[in-house]
Amino acid sequence: MPSFTERLGEYVRACFTGLWVQTHEPHEAQAELAGLCRRENWQWASWDLEQGFQVAGQPVDQDLRDPLSALRAVNSLATPDGTVLLVLRNFHRFLQSAEIVEAVTRQILLGRQNRTFLVILAPVVQLPVELEKLFAVLEHELPDREQLQSIAQEIATEPSELPDQSELAAVLDAAAGLTRIEAENAFSLSLIRHQRITSAAIWELKQGMLRKSGLLELYQGTEDFQSLGGLEALKAFCKRALLQPSRGNPLKRPRGVLLLSPPGCGKSQFCKCLGREVGRPVLMLDPGNLLGSLVGQSEERTRQALRIVDAMAPCVLMIDEIEKAFAGVHGSGDSGVSARMFGTLLTWLNDHASDVFVVATSNDIAKLPPEFGRSERFDGLFFLDLPAARERQAIWALYRDLFEIDPAQTTPEDEGWTGAEIRACCRLAALLDLPLQQAARNVVPVAVTAQEQIARLQTWASGRCLSANQPGLYRTGTANDPPRRKVRRDVRNN
Numbered sequence: 001m002p003s004f005t006e007r008l009g010e011y012v013r014a015c016f017t018g019l020w021v022q023t024h025e026p027h028e029a030q031a032e033l034a035g036l037c038r039r040e041n042w043q044w045a046s047w048d049l050e051q052g053f054q055v056a057g058q059p060v061d062q063d064l065r066d067p068l069s070a071l072r073a074v075n076s077l078a079t080p081d082g083t084v085l086l087v088l089r090n091f092h093r094f095l096q097s098a099e100i101v102e103a104v105t106r107q108i109l110l111g112r113q114n115r116t117f118l119v120i121l122a123p124v125v126q127l128p129v130e131l132e133k134l135f136a137v138l139e140h141e142l143p144d145r146e147q148l149q150s151i152a153q154e155i156a157t158e159p160s161e162l163p164d165q166s167e168l169a170a171v172l173d174a175a176a177g178l179t180r181i182e183a184e185n186a187f188s189l190s191l192i193r194h195q196r197i198t199s200a201a202i203w204e205l206k207q208g209m210l211r212k213s214g215l216l217e218l219y220q221g222t223e224d225f226q227s228l229g230g231l232e233a234l235k236a237f238c239k240r241a242l243l244q245p246s247r248g249n250p251l252k253r254p255r256g257v258l259l260l261s262p263p264g265c266g267k268s269q270f271c272k273c274l275g276r277e278v279g280r281p282v283l284m285l286d287p288g289n290l291l292g293s294l295v296g297q298s299e300e301r302t303r304q305a306l307r308i309v310d311a312m313a314p315c316v317l318m319i320d321e322i323e324k325a326f327a328g329v330h331g332s333g334d335s336g337v338s339a340r341m342f343g344t345l346l347t348w349l350n351d352h353a354s355d356v357f358v359v360a361t362s363n364d365i366a367k368l369p370p371e372f373g374r375s376e377r378f379d380g381l382f383f384l385d386l387p388a389a390r391e392r393q394a395i396w397a398l399y400r401d402l403f404e405i406d407p408a409q410t411t412p413e414d415e416g417w418t419g420a421e422i423r424a425c426c427r428l429a430a431l432l433d434l435p436l437q438q439a440a441r442n443v444v445p446v447a448v449t450a451q452e453q454i455a456r457l458q459t460w461a462s463g464r465c466l467s468a469n470q471p472g473l474y475r476t477g478t479a480n481d482p483p484r485r486k487v488r489r490d491v492r493n494n
Helices: 004-013 026-040 067-077 098-114 145-155 165-175 180-194 199-213 232-243 267-278 297-311 337-351 389-402 419-432 436-442 451-461
Strands: 018-022 043-048 052-055 084-089 116-122 136-139 216-219 256-260 282-285 315-319 356-362 380-383
Touching: 004 018, 004 026, 004 136, 018 098, 026 043, 026 084, 026 116, 043 067, 052 067, 067 084, 067 098, 067 116, 098 116, 145 165, 145 180, 165 180, 165 199, 180 199, 199 216, 199 297, 216 297, 232 256, 232 267, 232 356, 232 380, 267 282, 267 315, 267 356, 282 297, 297 337, 389 419, 419 436
Parallel strands: 018 116, 018 136, 043 084, 084 116, 256 356, 256 380, 282 315, 315 356
Antiparallel strands: 043 052, 216 282
16 A cells, blocks of 8 residues: 555645645645655745744745635745645634635635645544535555554663563553554553553553543453353354454455444453454444544544554454444434544444454344344344353352352253343342342343343344354354243242
8 A cells, every 4th residue: 555645645736736744743744745856846834823833844034823824825936847735733623614614615726727735734624515525635654563563662761671472462452542642652651661662652642642632532441252051153253353464465454343243241241352362453433432523523533433443453352232333324313423423433444454253242133223233344233131040150160269169059940041131130149148049039131021022133133144153144043043932020039
């Protein structure tokens, strides 16, 4: 893929006189632009609110801090055979003015005659409708792993402060998705704390940065598949897909899975354990956090979150209860915001080339548009049914150990219980110092409270989804997935 300066050079030679560069590192982007101009023998000028109008980094005599004056001044630099780039930093702040919009329009059209180019550097793309067709949008990429390694070598003053070859990949994975300044800060913090660059300090800093953005959350836990009972077919499928080498072929990269089940059957916990099992960070995306109050902000926040996810690859992306965010995409109650966000996500799921394994969960697939679950967006659609007797025994054993409950205690009647309800019973028994039989009286399973909805879900999934417990399709009423007898409410109250 061409570099940022190569792509921008192509646009300049093709005479795109309006260029919008989306970047969170304007200083770095401007330095790369200056280097491009020197190599191509182009003249360049810059403007920002503090420094005013500068030519090739040197202030001019007159005080041109007014944006309109800067737009007019660039024409004085034009020559018959030359090319001039005017770099405008954070100029999106001034495009609410009708006068400035008109001046920008006039300058872009004039630039095709005298080869003067406007290059706006901004962290977001906020173009008025009058300028949408006049600007080409480019993205200034975050540093790749080779650049991050160079930054680490610049920060470290001694060879002993650098990670050895065995942990270099872990350090670079941890730093992926950071800007150059953030990477420098993370490496410096690691040196202060550990006298060498390690991944632990970087992940801690990165977690705070993601939380600050409000778009994604980085999950770091210690649970693996040993702490999750059942789901053997799903575990084997995902582990084999993620640990199987792609041999450099992007077509062989796994895409992800869509998990459907009643509440409490372990969808979210599976995703958290998956990251630890395969050695990948788990990013948690809540679509509700992407909604913004301004027009176009929700769509832009969605694109920004997906860019961060791409930069942090290889990773696992968890989208929990996705039907709650996109169930109304065909309605008009939000002026089409949900539909546009959903379209952005669908396009990314279909086209992204990054090594991101997506685990999306849903409690009611019927609320999602049918195009979401079609083939090639996910590697498989799995149904996690209410645990069978053998799986419940494994879950009881896990939580007895976790909450230090005497294994000699009798297991209560648990037909139709989910893993969450078994955990709740063990926790209450430990909290209230009660036998499991008494603690179970305080647990009302979802198989009782939502019996009709679960029956409909099982019927829908039969023959349509893969079974999370046994290889092959899920079939209700088969040997693999025995039919569930009705759970009577009075059993819990005796």
